Amino acid sequence: MTDSPMPTQATPAPTPETQANLFAFVLQLADTSLILAHRLSEWCGHGPILEQDLAMANIALDLLGEARSYYQYAAELEGKGRTEDDLAYLRSAVEYRNPLLVEQPNGDFAGTIVRQFIYDCFHYHLLLQLQSGPDAQLAAIAEKSVKEAAYHIKWSAEWVIRLGDGTEESRRRVEKAIENLWRYSGELTTPSATEKALQAAGFVPDYAAIQQQIDAHVTRVFEEATLPVPQGVFMQKGGKDGRHSEHLGYLLAELQYLQRTYPGLQW
Amino acid sequence: MVEHLAAPTEEHIWQLLEEVSDPEVPVLSILDLGIVRAVRVEGEEVHVTITPTYSGCPAMNTIATEIRLRLLSDGITKLHIHNKLSPAWTTDWMSQAGREKLEAYGIAPPVDGTATGHMLNLFGADTAVRCPLCKSEHTHLVSQFGSTACKAHYQCDDCLEPFDYFKCHA
Numbered sequence: 300m301t302d303s304p305m306p307t308q309a310t311p312a313p314t315p316e317t318q319a320n321l322f323a324f325v326l327q328l329a330d331t332s333l334i335l336a337h338r339l340s341e342w343c344g345h346g347p348i349l350e351q352d353l354a355m356a357n358i359a360l361d362l363l364g365e366a367r368s369y370y371q372y373a374a375e376l377e378g379k380g381r382t383e384d385d386l387a388y389l390r391s392a393v394e395y396r397n398p399l400l401v402e403q404p405n406g407d408f409a410g411t412i413v414r415q416f417i418y419d420c421f422h423y424h425l426l427l428q429l430q431s432g433p434d435a436q437l438a439a440i441a442e443k444s445v446k447e448a449a450y451h452i453k454w455s456a457e458w459v460i461r462l463g464d465g466t467e468e469s470r471r472r473v474e475k476a477i478e479n480l481w482r483y484s485g486e487l488t489t490p491s492a493t494e495k496a497l498q499a500a501g502f503v504p505d506y507a508a509i510q511q512q513i514d515a516h517v518t519r520v521f522e523e524a525t526l527p528v529p530q531g532v533f534m535q536k537g538g539k540d541g542r543h544s545e546h547l548g549y550l551l552a553e554l555q556y557l558q559r560t561y562p563g564l565q566w
Numbered sequence: 567m568v569e570h571l572a573a574p575t576e577e578h579i580w581q582l583l584e585e586v587s588d589p590e591v592p593v594l595s596i597l598d599l600g601i602v603r604a605v606r607v608e609g610e611e612v613h614v615t616i617t618p619t620y621s622g623c624p625a626m627n628t629i630a631t632e633i634r635l636r637l638l639s640d641g642i643t644k645l646h647i648h649n650k651l652s653p654a655w656t657t658d659w660m661s662q663a664g665r666e667k668l669e670a671y672g673i674a675p676p677v678d679g680t681a682t683g684h685m686l687n688l689f690g691a692d693t694a695v696r697c698p699l700c701k702s703e704h705t706h707l708v709s710q711f712g713s714t715a716c717k718a719h720y721q722c723d724d725c726l727e728p729f730d731y732f733k734c735h736a
Binding site: 350351353354356357358360361362363364365367368435438439440442443444446447450453454456457460520523 | 618620621622623624651652653654655681687688689708709710711712713715719735736
């Protein structure tokens with residue numbers, strides 16, 4: 300396994316089409332970080348112990364900060380006067396582009412850990428590549444966020460190991476969570492039409508290579524957790540094309556409540 | 567009056583910024599923390615470039631406001647504050663004076679060269695952090711995530727006090 304960044308390519312001048320795709324991709328990254336941050340924030344005050352309650356709130360805050368950077372940049376790329384708040388608070392579920400994984404409900408602590416671990420594996424390896432990509436602002440956000448994602452992936456991997464190689468009860472729960480959530484892992488590295496176009500233009504890294512790095516990491520962590528790596532799972536997808544599970548609507552109803560009920564409200 | 571009309575110098579702006587403290591760790595100035603990356607004066611226009619410690623640091627808006635207020639009270643009205651993400655903030659930028667002030671305040675300063683490191687370094691040995699209260703080296707990590715994004719949670723094995731560690735972020 301290597302952590303080497305993607306090779307620097309000659310930067311093509313972005314065509315209007317690439318510019319539009321870049322907007323869509325940055326928005327997808329923003330939605331993904333925001334929705335996962337919101338899910339984690341639901342734990343605040345309900346964590347199994349104080350230290351882990353704080354850990355989830357901290358990770359939520361990192362992801363929220365990352366989401367803001369992406370939304371601000373997306374608003375700039377779009378150039379139609381929409382702000383970061385407009386993009387986060389005034390788009391409906393079918394306009395959201397996050398993969399299905401991050402909108403899944405928290406479940407128990409094992410469910411949250413497995414969802415986080417699956418996402419952290421992708422997130423960390425994606426950011427490693429994006430930080431040396433041709434788009435300067437995207438690279439800057441990735442360079443900033445990858446340092447934080449390194450804490451996240453360490454935390455979730457250690458918890459997968461503790462739960463898997465823990466008690467009978469913790470193992471039963473983590474196995475159940477893997478059974479429930481593994482089907483959402485494939486969408487992360489299955490490129491959408493937007494991502495394919497940006498891969499061709501050199502703006503988005505090759506997901507097959509990222510998948511290899513993810514597989515190596517998962518194998519290593521699951522081995523230590525004495526958990527079998529799921530094989531031949533049918534993968535769900537659709538979130539990146541706006542086809543979401545029922546859960547996203549409820550999440551957005553809470554997240555967007557204030558701006559929908561009192562438009563333009565500030566405090 | 568004449569003084570107010572004179573263009574401010576960059577040196578003067580740096581001096582004013584030294585008086586702006588971090589809202590979460592008030593013993594540190596924003597210069598101690600390495601948050602201010604550049605100061606530029608063009609005639610009457612002043613540009614200050616700042617960088618966040620962590621992406622979600624909720625103190626950034628407050629810091630920007632306090633910079634504005636401090637400069638305003640010195641008659642500087644044409645101020646532009648820029649946010650810069652790259653190069654990403656690191657604890658290497660924290661001043662020596664800042665580290666000493668932190669420890670005196672009860673927060674263990676970052677131990678250089680102990681950043682998270684490789685993601686496969688699971689359950690790795692805890693960084694040896696000196697207790698800011700009794701100065702014992704016998705301490706242990708409670709959680710990588712503490713009271714704010716930039717701190718980890720430690721406990722001293724000798725005096726038993728829990729304490730914050732300003733974690734190394736390189």
